[in-house]
Amino acid sequence: MLDERWDVVVVGGGHAGAEAAAAAARCGARTLLLTHRIETIGEMSCNPAVGGIGKGHLVREVDALDGIIARAADAAGIHFKLLNRSKGPAVRGPRAQADRALFRTAVQALLRATPGLEMRGEPVEDLILGGDGAVAGVVTAAGKRIGAGAVVITTGTFLRGEIHIGDRRTPAGRVGEAPAIGLALTLERLGLPLARLKTGTPPRLDGRTIDWAALEPQHGDDPPEPLSWMTERITNRQVACAITYTNAATHELIRANLHHSAVYGGGISGVGPRYCPSIEDKVVRFADKMRHQIFLEREGLDDDTVYPNGISTSLAEPVQAAVVASLPGLERAVILRPGYAIEYDHVDPRALRPTLEVRAAPRLFLAGQINGTTGYEEAAAQGVMAGVNAAARAGGTAAPDRVLSRGEAYIGVLVDDLVLQGVTEPYRMLTARSEHRLALRADNAGLRLTETGIAWGCVGAERAAAHRTFAATVAEAEARARQDQATPTAFAAAGAPVNHDGRRRSAFEALGLPGLPEDGVATLFPWLRDLPPRVLAELRARALYAPYVERQAAELRVLEREERLPIPDDLDFAAIPGLSLEMRQRLDRARPATLGSAGRLAGVTPAAIAALAVHLRTREPRFT
Amino acid sequence: MPVQAESGAPVSAADTIFALASGAGRAAIAVMRLSGPGAGAVLTALAGRLPTPRMASLRRLRDPRDGDLLDEALVLWMPGPASYTGEDSAELHLHGGRAVVAAVADALVAAGARPAEPGEFTRRAFLHGRLDLTAAEGIADLIEAETAAQRRQALRQAGGALGTLYAGWAEQLTRLLARQEAFIEFEEEDLPDDLDARVAEEAAGLRAEMAAHLADGARSERLREGLCFAILGAPNVGKSSLLNALAGREAAIVSARAGTTRDVVEVVLDLGGVPVTLADTAGLRESADEIEQEGIRRALRRAEEAEMVIAVFAADAPPDPATLALLGPETLVVVNKCDLAPAPSAIADRVPLAVAARTGAGLEALRARLAEAAALRAGLTAAAGLTRPRHAPQAAGHGDARGAAGPGDARRGRDRAAAGR
Known part of the structure; x- marks a missing residue:
């Protein structure tokens, strides 16, 4: 007996849960979001910032699918910075520090404004399984049975979460909040492979006790560049942050007290995030480094809490106090809340299909x-994909998979890496993870993905219209730029010397020439001046990367033939002649969805791929 | 006419692959297979115009770069889809010498083809729907055999000096790539300001090193199949005992009766990282035995083909005139059985290396001399060379990418070029 019934139920209200619920609802599914406490929906558990290099790319992609994280960050942003500004457009990453309270408020407001979406503060303890092994709903802590066409679990660090400060341990999902034990047991019962990971957060400081005058200030970009393509401009007051550094005394203190650290004292077995190490890790692993940089970031406009980015720690509280006091400008700083490490269960993502649906x-x-x-952005990206697919699944059994490829999006890279390779440490996005990073820029996310999002039904009318106008303008401008030409003499006259080979060069080529001054190009082709800045920026980036992207596209086409060949979910790798035991195990663990993804698996040989290809061919019904 | 794939999209000629279909090593005929959308263009580049489909034609193969004659070969042209892979395909039936095969492979790379991965012909056949059930069932075994051979070969190479050189490069590239990626990914970290410049400088150095290595060409192509040293000598001077002592196992049958080794017995030794095939041959003497005569003929042929000849004499007998007649400037003269009689101080004006296979005396010195000779002949005294055509396009790709870009594999190198503008 069910107490009620929804199309999609989302468990958890963090960045993945909020995005999943919003996406499912945008796709037209009646969606219920259930979480421990409704007030903490959209909470930033760790650093008060969104975006960065690789992460900013993910944010823009979620935004291109009409997600909420970028809009919430724009509404809450108090310090914006485009990272890697001096490098090429492909690796520039937008980042915003947000007012924690404003961010939470914005997320909740965006969710409330989404038709078909309801939110409740009711913890979920168990899943309802149908006769066919499929999930049919959830059971709340109060015993209420809620039916669902699809369920999305986004419980973050709450699965058997345990907080460590020095040698003190407390079961918790986040400081002051209960962990989810019942769900962990349910997932275990389903036979999902669970493992421990850890992450950490720094102590929070009272900004009124920091000697700001003694510190080097760091200002954001002026004007700030919004994260969302739909945001016209940033209206919040912008604030500076400050930089301080650890020193020999800090490092000495940490080394002397390592046995009081949960990680080095042996209290934690989980593997931590390589790219966001604790200060203990940094001091031990980079022993020859004389100092480490710490950004002091304000958590809000009306909040004196300061987040010292760079000293995540699980040292005992008195040691944390001494470490903070050893830092210039923080000699008298008061710790509002100690830093901690948190250990939690995660599911081996190789148990998932490329839609993030549990195979079993x-x-x-x-x-x-x-x-x-690890990270809000990675969570949001998975949330939007799970939400879109859950909505499709709830609508009918024959729903096609909604998947982005590695060549289309960082989201595709993220999901493919997860479900194919699994994780050995908390996974963070880096531009280096993409083999197509020249094509996957943060600033062309809309052109890459919004049309797909429209087809999936997760993009609203307003964005769809704006996108199509923009795409048409870009196409038109590119066509004109490729046609409009000038002679080498004209180039030279404009202060842009090229070879005097008599060959006329197009405006598009001119935009891609390194070292050609902007006004030079504009003198040659004055109409470029009239283009909207976004359109011109897009043209420039395309022109710059055109030769490389074309080569890459040719390589991609060759690969695609194999990429598209599906491997059935129920294929028995043991039944394939010519596969060694090792190859069988590797394939079985990852269960690649296509021949192409099988080829990307670490350690799988070309010969194994050939044997697999032959087997797939012989399985097919033959009509010849 | 531009090359078109089935989808209608243009593909690069690099999608055209080749491989030796016959076994590696010496044989009368070596069959080189070629498949891919550019097979016709590649074949034309080497053999002139295309022959009539599926008709064997005799053609002169020339190097497309300089027109040098490579071989006179039987050429088969099988346009797709009626070919094994379903793609345009060709077969070249070459004279089976190692030098010929290597030169043709090199020319194929120059014409834009690339060496096939193991099982790649089969995979393509499958992708074009050219495999029927029986064929498919038989092919798994084939692939396994192919892989096993590949593995053995890889292992042999991995142990050698070339492997060490490449591993060193790979490590250096990984380090450079890591630093370059750190420069891109972790702008907010407190990294050295000149990180980018330092990476570029080191990459340029590595690039120069690789370019020098490439210029080296096929010098040590022979490393892959190894060198061959032939042991010659009169019957019963203890050639087989010497081989066994060097190999550390009973490879050749040893007996006191002269003429025991009637054919060529070979063992592969690892001499200072170079695989060396040591060939023990039948004793040189007039013989009425037909089989032994054939053995001797083979021994002489082996000696001609070998990179070095080891002439063995016995300390307890006068130097054998037949062996003396074969001494060349590169021949290593060894006197065996020094435990039975003192070695002569000179044989044909050379100072012989005195050994006793039975007791092991002098073997270390002999081994050292052989290793030295092997290193010299494989070109390892300077640096390890390229052993297979497969290495050349890959190393060339790196050079190209870094020329434009800096460190990293070709793909990332290109990325970086534009990313880090």
Whole structure:
């Protein structure tokens, strides 16, 4: 007996949960979001910032699918910076520090404004399984049975979460909040492979006790560049942050007290995030480094809390106090809340299909940190994909998979890496993870993905219209730029010397020439001046990367033939002649969805791929 | 006419692959297979115009770069889809010498083809729907055999000096790539300001090193199949005992009766990282035995083909005139059985290396001399060379990418070029 029934139920209200619920609802599914406490929906558990290099790319992609994280960050942003500004456009990453309270408010407001979406503060303890092994709903802590066409679990670090400060341990999902034990047991019962990971957060400081005058200030960009393509401009007051550095005394203190650290004292077995190490890790691993940089970031406009970015720690509280006091400008700083490490269960994401659906439990989706990732952006990206697919699944059994490829999006890279390779440490996005990073820029996310999002039904009318106008303008401008030409003499006259080979060069080529001054190009082709800045920026980036992207596209086409060949979910790798035991194990663990993804698996040989290809061919019904 | 794939999209000629279909090593005929959308263009580049489909034609193969004659070969042209892979395909039936095969492979790379991965012909056949059930079933075994051979070869190479050189490069590239990626990914970290410049400088150095190595060409192509040293000598001077002592196992049958080794017995030794095939041959003497005569003929042929000849004499007998007649400037003269009689101080004006296979005396010195000779002949005294055509396009790709870009593999190198503008 069910107490009520929804199309999609999302468990968890963090960045993955909020995004999943919003995406499912945008796709037209009646969606219920259930979480421990409704007030903490959209909470930033760790650093008060969104975006960065690789992460900013993910944010823009979620935004291109009409997600909420970028809009919330724009509404809450108090310090914006485009990272890698001096490098090429492909690796520039937008980042915003947000007012923690404003961010939470913005997320909740965006969710409330989404038709078909309801939110409740009711913890979920168990899943309802149908007769066919598929998930059919959830059971709340109060015993209420809620039916669902699909369930998305986004419980972050809450699965058997345990907080460590020095040698003190407290079961918790986040400081002051209870962990999810019942769900962990349910997932275990479903036979999902669980493992421990850890992450950490720095102590929070009272900004009124920091000697700001003694510190080097760091200002954001002026004007700030919004994260969302739909944001016209940033209206919040902008604030500076400050930089301080650790020193020999700090390092000495940490070394002398390592045995009081949960990680080095042996209290934690989980593997931590390589790219966001604790200060203990940094001092031990980079022993020859004389100092480490710490950014002091304000958590809000009306909040004196300061987040010291760079000293995540699980040292005992008195040691944390001494470490903070050893830093210039923080001699008298008061710790409002100690830093801690948190250990939690995650599910081996190789148990998931490329739609983030659990292979062994149809209609159950997992998204976010539960899949072994770290970061709000990675969570949001999985959330939107799980939400879109959950909505499709709830609508009917024959729904096609909604998947982005590695060549289309960082989201595709993220999901493919997770479900194919699994994780050995919390997974963080880096531009280096993409083999197509020249094509996957943060600033062309809309052109890459919004049309797909429209087809999936997760993009609203307003964005769809804006996108199509923009795409048409870009196409038109590119066509004109490729046609409009000038002679080498004209180039030279404009202060842009090229070879005097008599060959006329197009405006498009001119835009891609390194070292050609902007006004030079504009003198040659004055109409470029009249283009909207976004359109011109897009043209420039395309022109710059055109030769490389064309080569890459040719390589991609060759690969695609194999990429598209599906491997059935139920294929028995043991039945394939010519596969060694090792190859069988590797393939079985990852269960690649296509021949192409099988080829990307670490350690799988070309010969094994050939044997697999032959086998797939012979399985097919033959009509010849 | 531009090359078109089935989808209608243009593909690069690099999608055209080749491989030796016959076994590696010496044989009368070596069959080189070629498949891919550019097979016709590649074949034309080497053999002139295309022959009539599926008709064997005799053609002169020339190097497309300089027109040098490579071989006179039987050429088969099988346009797709009626070919094994379903793609345009060709077969070149070459004279089976190592030098010929290597030169043709090199020319194929120059014409834009690339060496096939193991099982790649089969995979393509499958992708074009050219495999039927029986064929498919038989092919798994084939692939396994192919892989096993590949593995053995890889292992042999991995142990050698070339492997060490490449591993060193790979490590250096990984380090450079890591630093370059750190420069891109972690702008907010407190990294050295000149990180980018330092990476570029080191990459340029490595690039120069690789370019020098490439210029080296096929010098040590022979490393892959190894060198061959032939042991010659009169019957019963203890050639087989010497081989066994060097190999550390009973490779050749040893007996006191002269003429025991009637054919060529070979063992592969690892001499200072170079695989060396040591060939023990039948004793040189007039013989009425037909089989032994054939053995001697083979021994002489082996000696001609070998990179070095080891002439063995016995300390307890006068130097054998037949062996003396074969001494060349590169021949290593060894006197065996020094435990039975003192070695002569000179044989044909050379100072012989005195050994006793039975007791092991002098073997270390002999081994050292052989290793030295092997290193010299494989070109390892300077640096390890390229052993297979497969290495050349890859190393060339790196050079190209870094020329434009800086460190990293070709793909990332290109990325970086534009990313880090």
